[in-house]
Amino acid sequence: MTKLFWFCVFAVCIVTNTIAQDCVYTFKGKITDFHDNTTIIDASVHIINLNKYATTNEKGVFEFTNLCSGKLIIEVKHVACEPKRITINLTKNLFKEILLEHHLEELNEVVVNSNIKTEVTSIEQSIKKNVIERFTDKSLGDALKTISGVSSLNTGNSIVKPMIHGLHSSRLLLISNNVRMFDQEWGDEHAPNIDINASDRIDVIKGANTLKFGSDAIGGMIFIKPKKYAIKDSLFGSSLLSFNSNGLGGNINSEIIKTYKSGFYGKLQMSYKQFGDFNAPNYNLTNSGLKSLNSSFRFGYNSFEEGFDAYYSYVNNEFAILQSSHIGNVNDLVEAINNKEPRVLDGFSYTINNPRQSIEHHLGKVEAYKRFKGFGKLTVQYDFQINRRKEFDLRRGELKNTPVIDLRLFTNSLQSDLQIDYTDNLKINTGILARYQQNDAVSGTGTRALIPDFDKYEFGFYTIANYNLNETTEINAGLRYDYSSIKARKWYNVSDWNTTYNYDTLFPEFETGTIDGTRILTNPEFSFHNISTSLGLVKKFENNLSLLFNYGLASRVPNPSELFSDGLHHSAARIETGLLTIDKEIANKFAVSLERNNDRFGFVISPYFKSINNFVQLIPTGITTTIRGAFPVWEYNQVNAQLFGIDIDVNKRISNHFNYKGSFSWLKGTNTTNDIPLIHMPATNFSNRISYINDDLNQLSINLTQKTILQQNRYPNYNFNTFNAIQQQNVFVDISSTPPTYSLFGLNTSVVFKAFNKGSIKLDFTIENLFNVSYREHLNRLRYFADEVGRNFNLKIKINY
Amino acid sequence: MKNINTIKTIKLLAILFISALTFTACTGDDHDDDDHDHGEELITTVTYTLTNGNDVVTLTFLDLDGEGGNAGTYTISGPLTAKTTYRGVIKLENATESPAEDITAEVKAEGDEHEFFYTSGVSSITIAKTDKDGNGNPLGIETTLSTAAAGSGTITVILKHEPTKPNDGSSSNAGGSTDVEVTFNVTVQ
Numbered sequence: 001m002t003k004l005f006w007f008c009v010f011a012v013c014i015v016t017n018t019i020a021q022d023c024v025y026t027f028k029g030k031i032t033d034f035h036d037n038t039t040i041i042d043a044s045v046h047i048i049n050l051n052k053y054a055t056t057n058e059k060g061v062f063e064f065t066n067l068c069s070g071k072l073i074i075e076v077k078h079v080a081c082e083p084k085r086i087t088i089n090l091t092k093n094l095f096k097e098i099l100l101e102h103h104l105e106e107l108n109e110v111v112v113n114s115n116i117k118t119e120v121t122s123i124e125q126s127i128k129k130n131v132i133e134r135f136t137d138k139s140l141g142d143a144l145k146t147i148s149g150v151s152s153l154n155t156g157n158s159i160v161k162p163m164i165h166g167l168h169s170s171r172l173l174l175i176s177n178n179v180r181m182f183d184q185e186w187g188d189e190h191a192p193n194i195d196i197n198a199s200d201r202i203d204v205i206k207g208a209n210t211l212k213f214g215s216d217a218i219g220g221m222i223f224i225k226p227k228k229y230a231i232k233d234s235l236f237g238s239s240l241l242s243f244n245s246n247g248l249g250g251n252i253n254s255e256i257i258k259t260y261k262s263g264f265y266g267k268l269q270m271s272y273k274q275f276g277d278f279n280a281p282n283y284n285l286t287n288s289g290l291k292s293l294n295s296s297f298r299f300g301y302n303s304f305e306e307g308f309d310a311y312y313s314y315v316n317n318e319f320a321i322l323q324s325s326h327i328g329n330v331n332d333l334v335e336a337i338n339n340k341e342p343r344v345l346d347g348f349s350y351t352i353n354n355p356r357q358s359i360e361h362h363l364g365k366v367e368a369y370k371r372f373k374g375f376g377k378l379t380v381q382y383d384f385q386i387n388r389r390k391e392f393d394l395r396r397g398e399l400k401n402t403p404v405i406d407l408r409l410f411t412n413s414l415q416s417d418l419q420i421d422y423t424d425n426l427k428i429n430t431g432i433l434a435r436y437q438q439n440d441a442v443s444g445t446g447t448r449a450l451i452p453d454f455d456k457y458e459f460g461f462y463t464i465a466n467y468n469l470n471e472t473t474e475i476n477a478g479l480r481y482d483y484s485s486i487k488a489r490k491w492y493n494v495s496d497w498n499t500t501y502n503y504d505t506l507f508p509e510f511e512t513g514t515i516d517g518t519r520i521l522t523n524p525e526f527s528f529h530n531i532s533t534s535l536g537l538v539k540k541f542e543n544n545l546s547l548l549f550n551y552g553l554a555s556r557v558p559n560p561s562e563l564f565s566d567g568l569h570h571s572a573a574r575i576e577t578g579l580l581t582i583d584k585e586i587a588n589k590f591a592v593s594l595e596r597n598n599d600r601f602g603f604v605i606s607p608y609f610k611s612i613n614n615f616v617q618l619i620p621t622g623i624t625t626t627i628r629g630a631f632p633v634w635e636y637n638q639v640n641a642q643l644f645g646i647d648i649d650v651n652k653r654i655s656n657h658f659n660y661k662g663s664f665s666w667l668k669g670t671n672t673t674n675d676i677p678l679i680h681m682p683a684t685n686f687s688n689r690i691s692y693i694n695d696d697l698n699q700l701s702i703n704l705t706q707k708t709i710l711q712q713n714r715y716p717n718y719n720f721n722t723f724n725a726i727q728q729q730n731v732f733v734d735i736s737s738t739p740p741t742y743s744l745f746g747l748n749t750s751v752v753f754k755a756f757n758k759g760s761i762k763l764d765f766t767i768e769n770l771f772n773v774s775y776r777e778h779l780n781r782l783r784y785f786a787d788e789v790g791r792n793f794n795l796k797i798k799i800n801y
Numbered sequence: 802m803k804n805i806n807t808i809k810t811i812k813l814l815a816i817l818f819i820s821a822l823t824f825t826a827c828t829g830d831d832h833d834d835d836d837h838d839h840g841e842e843l844i845t846t847v848t849y850t851l852t853n854g855n856d857v858v859t860l861t862f863l864d865l866d867g868e869g870g871n872a873g874t875y876t877i878s879g880p881l882t883a884k885t886t887y888r889g890v891i892k893l894e895n896a897t898e899s900p901a902e903d904i905t906a907e908v909k910a911e912g913d914e915h916e917f918f919y920t921s922g923v924s925s926i927t928i929a930k931t932d933k934d935g936n937g938n939p940l941g942i943e944t945t946l947s948t949a950a951a952g953s954g955t956i957t958v959i960l961k962h963e964p965t966k967p968n969d970g971s972s973s974n975a976g977g978s979t980d981v982e983v984t985f986n987v988t989v990q
Contacts, residue, residue: 328962328979335973343976344963394962394978397907448867493870517897518866568868575868626868627844629959629982725957725984726972728922 023068026093031060031076034099034304036422037374043078043100076100099373101304120466121476121536123207123548123593123606125649129200129227133798134748134764137242137251137273140194140202144222147204148663149606149647151682154780155189157278157789158290158319159357162192163779164206165608166643166669166681167219170559175213176224177311179365182411182437183387186451186561187569187576188618188781193315193361193387195294197240197253197271200227206608206647207536207550207591211462211478212417212429215532216556218587218612226311229259229267231302236758238800246768246792247289248348249275263307266299276350277320280787281774286346287323287353292316308368315361320352324785326394329629330722333784334731342786354392354400362386376420376428385411404568405450406442411435427466434459439560450567450576451560454488464534476536484557485527490564491519507580524563528584530555544602548593558582562616562636574634575624582636587612600653607646615641617671619679620718620735630722632735639673643681654690661689668714676716682779683712683738699752708743712778739783742775744768755799764796843867844904846894847983849958851887851946858887860956862983865896873983880988881926883951889928889944891917891958893981908960909942915980916964917941918972922954923989938966953988 031040039060046053047064049072054062069091076084076098084100125147135143141152141160153161153168161168161184170185176194184192196202203223210217237256244250253271273292278285293316300309324342327333336343365383372378391405417431435458441449464478497520498504504511507524514521537549565578593606621635645667652660664686669678687707694700717736724731750764772791776783845867849860858881864873881887893904908915912934918941919928926948930941964977 326978328977329982331982332979396904396911396962396980493866495866495871518870624868625872627847627862627864627873627981627983628979631868725955725982726918726920726959728920728955 023066025067025069025090027064027067027072027088027090027096028094029062029096029098031056031062031078031098031100034101034371034373036424040078040100043076045098046075046077048073048075120474121207121538121548121550122205122210123550123591124203124205125604126204127202132196132199132202133240133796134766136197136240136253136271136796137244137249137275137794138196140192140196140222140224143196143202144204148604148649148665149206149645149667150204151665151685151779153188153680154777154782155191156285156288156319156322156325156780156782158275158288159189159191159321161188161190162222163682164204164220164222165610165645166667166678170216171219171556173210173213173217173221174224175221176363177226177313177365178367178381179363179383179385180213180413181363182385182409183359183361183389185559186407186565189321189357189569190389193317193359194224195271195292195296195313195315196224197251197255198226198269198294198296198313199224201225206606207548207552207593210552211464211480211532211534212431215460215480215482215530215554217552218554218556218585218589218610226267226298228302229257229265231261231263232259233261234259236801238798240796240798242794242796244275244792244794246789247275247278249273249289249350262301263303264299264301266297268295268297270295274350277346277348278789279348281772281790282787283341283345284348285322285786285789286342286344286349287320287351287355289320289350289352291318291352304371306368306370308366310366312364313362315359315363317357317359317361318352319357319359321355321357322782322786323353323355325782326355329626330623330632330733331629331724331726331731333632333735334722334724334733336784337734354394356392358390358392358403360386360388374422376418376422379417379419380414381416382414384413385409387411399446403445404447406445407449407451408440408442410438410440412437425468428463429466430461430463432459432461448491448567450565450569452488452490452564454486454560454564456484456486456560458482458484472540474538476534478534480530480532482530482532482555482557483527484530486525486557486560486563488524488560488564489521490524490566491516491521492566494518494520497522501579503580510580524580526558526563528555528557530557530584543596544598545594545596548591548595548606550589550591550593552587552589554587554589556585556587558584558616565636568631574620574632576618577633577635579636582616582638583614585612585614585616585638599651602651604649605646606648608644610641610643612641612643614638615671615678617641617679619716620720623720623722629725632720632733639671641669641678642672643667643669643678657692657694659691659693661691663687671716674716677714679716679718680779681712681714683710685709697751699750701748701750703746703748705746705748706743707746709741709777711741712738715778735784738778739776742773742777744773744775745770756801759799759801762796762798762800764794764798766792766794766796768792768794843895843897844893844981845896846892846901847958847981848892848894849889849956849985850892851881851889853882853885853887856882856885856887860985860987862985863896867897875983875985877985877987880990881946881948883925883948883989885948887946887948889946891942891944893960905942909940912940913938913966914963915940916961916966916975916977917944918959918961918970918975919944919946919956920959920972921956921987923948923952923956923987925949925952925989926954926956926987928956934966936966939970948989951990953986955984956987957982957984 031043043056045062056062139160141162144150144162151163174181184190205221210221235258239254242250251273255269257267259265271294276289278288296313298311301307323344363385367381369379387409389407390403393404413435415433420428437456439454460482462480467475510522510524512521533553535551540546562582563578565576589610591608595604596602620632623630624633648664650662666684669681689705692702719736721730746768748766752762755761769791774787847862851858859878861876895902928946930939932940932943934940959972960981961977962980964975968975
């Protein structure tokens with residue numbers, strides 16, 4: 001009995017003790033999908049510090065009983081889900097809802113940038129990092145030209161302006177790191193200031209689905225993407241060194257990336273590029289070198305539910321402009337056209353003399369996103385850009401070091417995007433944009449400003465819906481509204497204002513009443529309302545075949561150069577004149593694409609048609625007599641235009657090691673108002689490439705490439721005659737005829753060595769213009785003055801660490 | 802964590818916004834109202850003065866509003882006399898400034914980068930350059946103009962920037978770019 005008593009006391013004590021430890025709690029929970037609130041069945045729940053397991057039932061519910069109070073480290077796992085770890089402090093019975101994300105494509109966005117398209121229904125092609133690296137010492141435009149249907153408008157060989165389907169400048173949206181670039185729309189020689197080394201992938205969207213970024217993508221969109229990093233603790237980087245025989249220069253690019261398991265990351269990238277005078281096969285291109293310094297810095301935080309990204313980049317470019325292109329009047333131009341050689345031929349030099357361009361571009365952005373469960377993702381972004389452009393010409397006396405053009409453009413944008421994606425089949429993107437832009441024609445140039453001071457305000461909103469009709473069909477439709485207003489301040493010649501352009505009766509409200517000698521001060525003010533739409537459709541068939549259809553209605557507000565340009569562009573010996581009567585451009589675009597995505601045999605056939613009302617073009621309209629003699633005047637005007645073309649790409653695996661790739665582009669642009677061809681349309685071109693790849697032999701790759709540009713036989717004839725006082729007779733000014741067909745060959749080889757523990761070394765050797773062909777390209781503004789660049793040997797060394 | 806990130810984001814936005822404003826503020830000072838289009842580097846006036854004792858003939862080209870606007874005007878003070886030698890002096894001015902800026906002085910100072918060329922459609926007129934630049938090459942601010950038989954036609958004056966110096970004397974083989982090209986209608990009687 002006594003024994004029993006003591007046993008009872010002991011037992012009570014234990015029980016009491018146990019009660020004192022509070023091991024009676026229940027922890028219940030429900031696991032649902034973050035995305036669409038559906039329950040997740042068969043998810044495993046593991047309390048790590050107690051080593052207890054549970055599984056969710058058909059209602060997504062799990063339960064642990066008889067838990068003691070204290071800290072619980074719980075890991076939740078489910079097939080196709082990112083495991084989730086949470087810590088809770090148990091003090092009472094608890095019910096907790098745990099959210100998992102099992103949409104793989106959504107996770108891809110966070111974890112690794114996968115290979116999917118920017119827009120599923122869009123007709124687009126991409127340039128991947130390994131191709132970008134091949135162009136490390138070239139420009140963005142050069143890299144883009146590897147894509148069918150993309151060409152470029154050049155000023156010499158270093159100022160390269162991309163062109164999609166014959167359209168360029170403000171008809172292309174250039175989006176770098178989610179920021180729309182503003183720096184290249186105000187003249188043929190204003191190229192985008194983007195260091196391609198800072199990018200990981202470039203998408204070219206030729207189809208219509210670009211409404212998220214603007215209404216004016218009549219040509220298309222270029223989307224430059226940075227890489228997203230895996231969420232883990234890591235430190236890695238790479239350095240790329242390149243050397244070229246032509247121009248005796250090269251590029252060094254270094255980047256270092258630090259990522260943390262917590263989701264934070266940081267990246268620092270810098271590159272420096274320098275070239276001396278380039279060589280055409282038969283002569284030196286005096287004053288054609290360049291210097292370029294770029295750096296970018298980003299840091300951010302990435303998780304599924306929220307994150308931010310801050311980015312800053314600085315680009316400083318110094319471009320020499322071929323000295324021979326600086327001419328005084330139309331007779332100098334005739335002489336340049338007739339003489340096959342440039343008029344200034346000096347020895348090689350690294351010096352960048354006048355004429356030259358000096359450009360600085362700052363870009364800063366901060367973006368933050370948050371996901372809401374069972375709803376979608378909200379992204380808010382602020383960005384600014386400062387673009388300072390100085391163009392120096394050959395001038396006399398004290399003005400030698402004063403630019404003739406000095407513009408500063410400041411752009412400020414605030415935009416939001418809300419992605420509603422909780423249903424599997426329907427995804428909606430909607431957002432707003434507010435933008436303020438200020439142009440300052442910096443004083444002290446001693447010339448008339450080519451582009452005047454102005455302030456521009458923009459406001460827009462859009463909605464795009466993506467709907468999966470069934471397993472094989474997807475539809476995308478979008479609508480966008482934009483309001484923009486521009487207020488400028490500009491001096492006009494009184495005689496131009498009153499007589500030449502009749503503005504005094506057309507726009508009396510712009511006059512301020514201030515007249516200074518022969519000049520009148522005006523305040524032109526314009527506002528525009530734009531509606532744009534897009535429709536995209538993709539239908540997938542068996543054998544990796546898919547058919548895409550795109551329709552787009554795009555409106556483009558005239559840009560300031562089209563409205564206000566007024567001045568001399570020396571390197572082309574032309575006076576460019578904008579017109580206040582220029583109205584917005586409206587385009588209807590249709591594109592179809594039949595694609596077969598297969599390594600063994602794949603192809604893309606995409607015909608397109610664009611009908612553009614009020615198409616703005618810059619064309620020679622006559623001659624004006626100045627103290628320098630006669631000058632051709634180029635005026636902006638508007639016509640109706642039609643563009644019709646086709647891009648074809650083919651890839652074929654010939655054997656295990658041999659691959660073939662070919663592309664072909666044909667385009668016909670017509671000015672339907674005058675029933676003549678459009679000016680500056682790219683010529684028919686095709687390219688072929690045969691590659692040998694052997695992964696077992698240090699990833700050896702040998703590529704032989706060929707590219708042929710046929711002579712452009714469809715061009716408008718704007719030739720004219722002018723009186724030459726020296727010869728005392730009329731001379732013929734042939735500014736329209738196009739240069740003959742040319743073919744270029746190239747050879748590229750590369751190998752990769754496993755150099756040390758984690759790193760590798762890649763050697764890449766390229767010969768461009770293998771046969772040292774002398775040629776001129778009709779889309780080069782300097783084609784009257786000199787041949788294009790000759791043969792170049794290029795060696796690149798890339799070290800990954 | 803969530804709060805920290807939100808705060809960080811807000812801070813960052815604020816910093817970026819402020820720096821953007823600072824950028825504009827710093828660079829905004831030359832965004833004044835009236836500082837543009839002034840002090841243009843123009844040659845508005847070309848005067849070729851031909852003197853023989855009391856016989857003075859001036860050939861003037863005047864274009865006050867520069868390129869575009871109103872076309873330039875030519876004024877010839879009178880006919881040249883046959884069988885006469887004149888001393889010729891060229892003068893370039895910017896008359897939009899007051900007093901007019903003498904651009905000839907600049908050209909002279911950079912004589913090695915400039916050269917004037919003269920041609921005439923009147924066969925009896927010959928023009929010779931009488932001055933030299935710092936390297937002893939012809940410059941052409943000062944000339945002698947001789948007339949023979951009577952006739953009429955043009956005299957063209959060209960100023961080349963960075964021509965080949967010396968050259969064969971013709972502007973077409975001098976290269977360079979043209980800074981001035983004016984053509985006067987003259988009569989020799």
